[in-house]
Amino acid sequence: MILLRNIVFVAIFYPVSAVMALLSPLIAVGGRRAVIHWATSWTRFHRICTRWILGIRVRIEGTRPTTPALYPAKHQAMFETMELQRILGAPAMVLKRELANIPLWGWAVRKYGAIVVDRSASAKAMRGMMRDAQVAVKQGRAIMIFPEGTRVKPGETPPLKPGFAGLYRMLNLPVVPVATDSGLVWPRKGLKRPGVVTLRFGEVIPPGLPRAEAEAKVHAAMNALEKHPPL
Template sequence: MLAAIRSMLFLLIFYGGSTPIIILSFIVAVFSESGTHFMAKVWSGYHYFCARFILGIRVEVKGEIRNEPLLYVFKHESMFETIDLLRLFDKPVVIAKKELLVIPLWGWIAKRHGLLGIDRNGGGAAMRQIIKQAKGAVADGRPIVIFAEGSRARHGERPELQTGFAGIYKLMGLPLVPVALNSGIVSPRDTFIQKSGVITYAVQDEIEPGLEREDIRHRVHTAINVLND
């Protein structure tokens, strides 16, 4: 019952407070790209503040998250990490489903920040466009982030990686850093009720570019699931 009350309070305060932040972010984004990045950190920081002091959720990072041109592949168990990564990184470029870009106001701001919407049914042309945009971001020294499972998994589940992930790895030619996490324990996908506890990000060893598709798929799949054991 206490967790449900806390979760309702979190929804009211976080989403209520997000509305003026997003409106201000839109105004800032019209005039300044760097301002858009700053406001993204403000929003993510506000999210973590609410999670920390309303829900009792803390974050622990094991390993180093580097703001360099690297391809980061995250385990995906909750909405929590999709917002929190804006706080963990400096100007990350996130590759996600294109449907997110049609969210009123937020979608435009996200695109301005650097979110790359991929059409999963768009074939090679869609992939080439994403790679072109991603390489432009890498030239600016920005990290690339992808949730290779495609959608949230329950904690303990090990869904296969999306087929496009290996293509992005191959065409980008970047070192890859897998990140395991266990957010599904405190913030499960099937309910709005969130529990207090610690979310761990376990940054795994960097993987060199140039591996074959099956090799990279196996290594990343194993690495992002180490906290599911």
């Protein structure tokens, strides 16, 4: 049954997603609002497919501010990138430059308002990231970042990359860490399994703390669900 669920999911979700991705540059001609609506429609479609085909439900714990905030999130699967876009109301996401440089699609990503980060962490790259983030905040949007830098297995807790500290210092926003255990049902390799994915919004961390203290609080809250050994 699990294999059958995965086959049906692949047969439905990915072809539709491919069509939506190919159409996104055309949608982007209509401006940022059109792209955001298109992206949100895609994440809603993702939610329908994961719930009714794969049997994956979502449990949300904790609360979050109604005003813009910085959301550093655990990254174990594609699942939370889609879910958090929908739940947080189309936040501006921090994405690596390689994705933003994909012809046409990358242009649509920039139209959406993604914050592009260069892994070289040069001063120029950091200034560009801060500028994009400040624009998003002025538009009333939340900022979402995966500060560990990459997708990890359940149980792995790598240190935070420098990008989070830069955003925290410059934006002066409250921080809401997001923990997840999505990797338990959505492994990097192998079949996706039915189950419950928890998205836990941690306690709000105020702006203005020393870097080491803020990073320690964020790292602990992001990894609050890491109770299992790697798969």
